[in-house]
Amino acid sequence: MSRLPQILTQHLLNPCNSGVLTSNSAALGRGENPACGDVLVLYLDLDIEGNLEARFQAKGCSAVIAVASLITQALQGLAPAEARSLPIESLVTEAGGLDRMQSHAIRVMTRALGEALDGLATGS
Numbered sequence: 001m002s003r004l005p006q007i008l009t010q011h012l013l014n015p016c017n018s019g020v021l022t023s024n025s026a027a028l029g030r031g032e033n034p035a036c037g038d039v040l041v042l043y044l045d046l047d048i049e050g051n052l053e054a055r056f057q058a059k060g061c062s063a064v065i066a067v068a069s070l071i072t073q074a075l076q077g078l079a080p081a082e083a084r085s086l087p088i089e090s091l092v093t094e095a096g097g098l099d100r101m102q103s104h105a106i107r108v109m110t111r112a113l114g115e116a117l118d119g120l121a122t123g124s
Contacts, residue, residue, distance in 0.1 A: 005096020011069035019055045029116030031108035038064045042112035051077045063102035
């Protein structure tokens with residue numbers, strides 16, 4: 001079993017932004033890794049100033065949960081255009097990185113974020 005670096009371990013043990021956004025305007029994106037059964041649902045909504053609020057639900061490995069916590073924390077308060085260019089892989093690397101067996105967590109989050117941002121842009 002692969003170990004997470006300290007920062008990501010803290011996100012795993014005390015996840016930030018876990019939960020659901022229930023407003024009618026919230027968009028969701030889904031990322032999956034069928035090979036191991038990981039599923040991540042990312043919820044995005046805009047506050048009154050047009051900045052992001054993010055929450056997630058995850059059923060998956062420790063890396064997916066930790067990355068979801070780390071990235072939703074980074075998304076808070078960003079404009080949607082800023083979120084589109086969020087350097088997810090770099091943020092994970094700065095947090096200590098993932099080994100090859102855990103790297104799928106970045107792809108899962110990237111898919112979920114892209115889908116949620118697309119939904120937010122179209123209002124669905």
